[in-house]
Amino acid sequence: MSMPEMPKWYDDDDQIVSCTEKIKVMTENMSELYQTAQDAFEDALLMGCGEAQLRDYLRSLIDGLENPYKKPRVS
Template identity: 45%
Template sequence: MIDYMKKKPDHLIWYSKDKKVISCDETNKVLNENYLEMVNIIQSCYDDAILMGCGDQDFKDKIMSLTDNLEFSLGKK
């Protein structure tokens, strides 16, 4: 496994809609944990795809498309 996946991503800086740094420790903790979870899931899916013969760029393009098309799904922003 890649080294950066073994550590919690405490170094990440998160920004609000108005481009201000989010300073709440608990919010940062949750965002960092979610990020690490995404890294691990995407890495596992990527490894599976490569082992099953998928081209690496094809997989990466699909992940980029997925993130480009995300929409907020919990009601009003």
């Protein structure tokens, strides 16, 4: 399997992110993230770690990311 195709990016108001520079940065960041995760995954497999546990842990890493720019809820 290879890196998934890049999606169209949307903001929290469902407006498309259309700035070419922003899209370029997102593409570079996601490509780097994919390659780093792939390398770590392969290293762990070579060291004898279980694939299912690795996948679960990688998912938990993503789920644990915090948004430092989160807007406060307006009631």
